[in-house]
Amino acid sequence: MKKLNLLLVILFITYNGYAHDNNDESHEVSDSIEILSSGVKTDNLVNVTTIGMVCDFCAQAIEKVFMKRQEVKGIKIDLNNQKVVIFLKQNILLDDSVIRKLFEDAGYGVETIDKSI
Amino acid sequence: MKIAITLKFIIILFTFTSLVQARPVSYVGGLTLMSFNDYQSNSLLIHYTPSSKYSLGYNIEYWNDKEFWINNLNLNYLLKRINTKKSQANFYFKSGLGFLYTDFKKNEKKKEYVSTLNFSADWETRSKFVSYSSELIKSENIANIFLQKARVGFAPYIASYGEIHTWLMYELNYMSSGDNNLKSAAILRFFKSTNLFEAGIDVDKNILLNYIKRF
Numbered sequence: 001m002k003k004l005n006l007l008l009v010i011l012f013i014t015y016n017g018y019a020h021d022n023n024d025e026s027h028e029v030s031d032s033i034e035i036l037s038s039g040v041k042t043d044n045l046v047n048v049t050t051i052g053m054v055c056d057f058c059a060q061a062i063e064k065v066f067m068k069r070q071e072v073k074g075i076k077i078d079l080n081n082q083k084v085v086i087f088l089k090q091n092i093l094l095d096d097s098v099i100r101k102l103f104e105d106a107g108y109g110v111e112t113i114d115k116s117i
Numbered sequence: 118m119k120i121a122i123t124l125k126f127i128i129i130l131f132t133f134t135s136l137v138q139a140r141p142v143s144y145v146g147g148l149t150l151m152s153f154n155d156y157q158s159n160s161l162l163i164h165y166t167p168s169s170k171y172s173l174g175y176n177i178e179y180w181n182d183k184e185f186w187i188n189n190l191n192l193n194y195l196l197k198r199i200n201t202k203k204s205q206a207n208f209y210f211k212s213g214l215g216f217l218y219t220d221f222k223k224n225e226k227k228k229e230y231v232s233t234l235n236f237s238a239d240w241e242t243r244s245k246f247v248s249y250s251s252e253l254i255k256s257e258n259i260a261n262i263f264l265q266k267a268r269v270g271f272a273p274y275i276a277s278y279g280e281i282h283t284w285l286m287y288e289l290n291y292m293s294s295g296d297n298n299l300k301s302a303a304i305l306r307f308f309k310s311t312n313l314f315e316a317g318i319d320v321d322k323n324i325l326l327n328y329i330k331r332f
């Protein structure tokens with residue numbers, strides 16, 4: 001019973017610590033273009049709406065797969081809205097079929113690819 | 118026996134010092150290290166994913182009550198993945214072939230071939246999780262085990278990408294052999310970045326510790 005209580009205490013502490021962060025979630029999302037989870041910001045963006053991206057631990061695969069590509073400078077993942085922003089090197093294009101294949105390799109589907117921004 | 122104890126110690130030590138069944142197929146080119154430890158067994162598995170459909174692995178595990186080691190090569194195959202806007206479901210087939218070693222006095226033969234077959238499925242959203250797996254472990258004479266595990270879980274809060282994610286889970290575990298063959302456990306799962314850690318306790322107050330690292 002003591003061990004179970006200890007586990008519940010750990011859960012409580014973790015919950016309280018991160019409940020505060022979640023209150024600021026809308027702010028974090030609005031700033032997401034400015035702060036990359038990896039790499040460097042560029043103006044050459046590809047916005048992707050994904051399908052099935054529900055788990056953070058598994059979504060790490062997207063970062064791993066794209067950051068191996070020479071064309072990619074950085075990537076930003078927004079789990080809350082199922083969006084991924086790919087920051088490409090200047091004057092570099094990445095074909096839609098390649099993007100779809102890379103997402104498939106990471107375990108996810110692609111709903112839309114928007115290069116207009 | 119001395120070697121067996123040493124290897125068991127290394128597995129347990131690894132678990133404690135470095136920090137569910139989790140998905141056996143990772144991203145293409147991904148390497149995954151997993152360690153699962155509960156009252157039944159301690160295991161260490163490493164697998165490489167050359168394609169989004171399958172992975173190849175090596176598994177070493179020790180069964181506490183039965184006092185045997187299993188060393189085998191694994192082929193893990195993704196049967197079906199269903200991605201929707203708010204969920205993902207996966208169906209896997211896993212197989213293994215290798216050797217079983219034992220020092221148990223009653224067993225005349227100390228080393229024999231062993232094979233494993235496993236079917237598993239999981240479904241999750243950002244706040245709900247369900248999984249089921251069944252596994253058959255069969256050797257020539259010593260091992261004939263049928264295992265089933267089912268889990269349900271929920272996330273008490275929704276964390277953003279890169280933060281610590283917490284899950285509270287309940288696991289039912291059924292093993293075909295043994296006296297006390299149905300057990301349940303409460304499990305806390307945490308993950309951040311490429312690290313996943315689980316700590317749990319079952320009805321007999323046995324501790325469960327699992328760790329997964331993706332490279």
